[in-house]
Amino acid sequence: MNTTFEYDVIVVGGGHAGCEAAVAASRLGAKTLLTSLNIENIATMPCNPAIGGPAKSCLVREIDALGGIMGIAADATYLQMKMLNLSKGPAVRALRAQSDKKEYMKFVRELLENQENLYIKQCTVSDLMVHDDRICGVVDELGLQYRAKAVILTTGTSLNGKIFIGLQSFPAGRLGEMPAIGLSDALIKLGFTVKKLKTGTPARVDARTIDYSKLIIQPGDEQLNFFSFEPNRPVREQIPCYLTRTTKQTHEIILANLDKSPLYAGLIGGKGPRYCPSIEDKVVRFAHNDSHHIFIEPEGKNTYETYVQGFSTSLPADVQYKMLRSLPGLENVFVLKPAYAVEYDYVPATQLTHSLMTKKIEGLFCAGQINGTSGYEEAAAQGLIAGINATRYCDNKELITLSRSSSYTGTLIDDLVTKEMDEPYRMLTSRSEYRLILRQDNADERLTPLGREIGLIKDARWQRFQEKQKSIQEETHRLENKRIKPNEEINKILAEYGEEMKLSYTLAELIKRPNLNYEAIKKIDPTAQELELSKEIYENTEVNIKYSGYIERQNSQIEQADKLEKIKIPEDINYQEIIQLSKESMERLSKIRPVTLAQASRIGGVNPADISILMVILEARRRTKAEV
Numbered sequence: 001m002n003t004t005f006e007y008d009v010i011v012v013g014g015g016h017a018g019c020e021a022a023v024a025a026s027r028l029g030a031k032t033l034l035t036s037l038n039i040e041n042i043a044t045m046p047c048n049p050a051i052g053g054p055a056k057s058c059l060v061r062e063i064d065a066l067g068g069i070m071g072i073a074a075d076a077t078y079l080q081m082k083m084l085n086l087s088k089g090p091a092v093r094a095l096r097a098q099s100d101k102k103e104y105m106k107f108v109r110e111l112l113e114n115q116e117n118l119y120i121k122q123c124t125v126s127d128l129m130v131h132d133d134r135i136c137g138v139v140d141e142l143g144l145q146y147r148a149k150a151v152i153l154t155t156g157t158s159l160n161g162k163i164f165i166g167l168q169s170f171p172a173g174r175l176g177e178m179p180a181i182g183l184s185d186a187l188i189k190l191g192f193t194v195k196k197l198k199t200g201t202p203a204r205v206d207a208r209t210i211d212y213s214k215l216i217i218q219p220g221d222e223q224l225n226f227f228s229f230e231p232n233r234p235v236r237e238q239i240p241c242y243l244t245r246t247t248k249q250t251h252e253i254i255l256a257n258l259d260k261s262p263l264y265a266g267l268i269g270g271k272g273p274r275y276c277p278s279i280e281d282k283v284v285r286f287a288h289n290d291s292h293h294i295f296i297e298p299e300g301k302n303t304y305e306t307y308v309q310g311f312s313t314s315l316p317a318d319v320q321y322k323m324l325r326s327l328p329g330l331e332n333v334f335v336l337k338p339a340y341a342v343e344y345d346y347v348p349a350t351q352l353t354h355s356l357m358t359k360k361i362e363g364l365f366c367a368g369q370i371n372g373t374s375g376y377e378e379a380a381a382q383g384l385i386a387g388i389n390a391t392r393y394c395d396n397k398e399l400i401t402l403s404r405s406s407s408y409t410g411t412l413i414d415d416l417v418t419k420e421m422d423e424p425y426r427m428l429t430s431r432s433e434y435r436l437i438l439r440q441d442n443a444d445e446r447l448t449p450l451g452r453e454i455g456l457i458k459d460a461r462w463q464r465f466q467e468k469q470k471s472i473q474e475e476t477h478r479l480e481n482k483r484i485k486p487n488e489e490i491n492k493i494l495a496e497y498g499e500e501m502k503l504s505y506t507l508a509e510l511i512k513r514p515n516l517n518y519e520a521i522k523k524i525d526p527t528a529q530e531l532e533l534s535k536e537i538y539e540n541t542e543v544n545i546k547y548s549g550y551i552e553r554q555n556s557q558i559e560q561a562d563k564l565e566k567i568k569i570p571e572d573i574n575y576q577e578i579i580q581l582s583k584e585s586m587e588r589l590s591k592i593r594p595v596t597l598a599q600a601s602r603i604g605g606v607n608p609a610d611i612s613i614l615m616v617i618l619e620a621r622r623r624t625k626a627e628v
């Protein structure tokens, strides 16, 4: 009996990276297998039941523009939608969805099961089949072999996962799920460096034991926004979140029990995410703050399970009870699932190229938390790129890479493969030098053409995109060219916004004024009142005009940076022979092997003087080659 199975692409893992990778690969025509330790947990959110937020919302919209699934799933299953930072500039505005965790999983599972070319299998991949430094497939814990031309590892926190609750610890990838044993050793045997990181999650509590009258309600937005650029977004009943705070008593309990923390006792070696610290970390590091916000968030419409955001801890279960019960409104709370920390193996992503393929083994890709990131959106964005590239690898097509100036996805991948990191990487707006260009509102403009070229954006969507871009251009042109003269009626309207006009101005010049926006223009321009443009078109047009000066400046910055991006470093360069380089630069460059001078300049420890030396050497090589 033949028990060897054949696929084009195998995706190891059914988390957010794995799901995007598998859907992209199968939609692009690859016969794809997705394996997961427990297929009941496909697309689960092991931490907060929420998608989006600062910088992450941009990633979700970029995924959507490229033809991925996360935005559609988040729109279909939200409990609450909220646009954050509305009073701030467009670069930092961020959509956040509180998600119905179970519905999200169900939605994605159904999508996977109905996807042509896609197969699902519950098993633990424990070994890799490799021939001549090329991947040929995987082997599961029962010895069954699955052959494939490309394999994508998206193992999350499962590799040799170990959970800590106080001074107790046990093997698990996440609470209630076995760890994945074997794969780390297989990777080490192949010559990969494997290291450890740590993350943590708060307790889940029973909503029936919370006194909501003591909490501050946090409703969703009345005016709904969505992640996906696809139409037909469902309008759902929204459920509020709530806010409480830590008290003096909470801090005292934490400080009195620090010796029972596995982190402080030195039991955990791996570093945790700096931007998602545990509550004990917050209390110690920010000792001057006598209180911290804690959000009480529903996990679903049909469950009492409630997430205590901002209260991640690895202190013992009895201490957790004391801490939780010191929060106003939670005096009688019952814990459904304890908070815990998990330590796991990851494969530092400096061992990958920008396509997310490993440098060592052809056809082997890594995406998501295995690359040292933290977060669903970061994982999904990488999964999508790995899924696209694994299929292109099978089809002998050139692999795609995204530049830093094109997207947060490109920035994320460039940071991962270029910079050596020793803590989980989370996307932040501050990671991008081009954040005025990389906004959530223009993700479709930036990436839909690429999604179309790749083959994930179908005709109807492409047509809608083109129509939208045409409307934005036409409306921008109209506003730039329509000049209005001041009169009493117009100045009366402008006075409502603290503005007035004495000379004639174009509508674009008016929109640029800090106090004015499209809403004001609509009041003074009869044509704008008649136009039936979508909210997104108004928003894009307004941002393009209002910030045109900054955007132009950023565009010329990109042009400058592109010059270095275009200087390719030959693959055969031997940095050890370039004796003018500093020792540190020599080592770092030899290890990372950047593909362009721009990437070389972003490697930590490589200083500008070394970049100048490299530039001279590359130019000399180019001239010698040209003469030959």
Ligand SMILES: Cc1cc2nc3c(=O)[nH]c(=O)nc-3n(C[C@H](O)[C@H](O)[C@H](O)COP(=O)(O)OP(=O)(O)OC[C@H]3O[C@@H](n4cnc5c(N)ncnc54)[C@H](O)[C@@H]3O)c2cc1C
Pocket (backbone or CB within 6 Å): 012, 013, 014, 015, 016, 017, 018, 035, 036, 037, 038, 041, 042, 044, 045, 046, 047, 048, 123, 124, 125, 126, 154, 155, 156, 157, 158, 159, 173, 174, 180, 181, 183, 199, 200, 201, 276, 340, 341, 342, 367, 368, 369, 370, 373, 374, 375, 376, 379, 380, 426
């Ligand atoms: C306890 C905890 C706390 C977290 N806290 C935060 C946080 O504070 N902030 C934040 O942004 N993110 C947090 N995260 C991270 C977030 O959950 C992940 O970053 C995200 O889910 C990673 O997606 P992924 O697809 O890479 O992996 P995961 O979603 O973890 O999925 C991994 C998948 O791989 C499968 N798998 C693993 N090994 C094998 C194998 N050998 N064979 C077959 N299948 C395998 C698993 O079954 C699973 O389906 C936390 C995660 C955990 C577990």
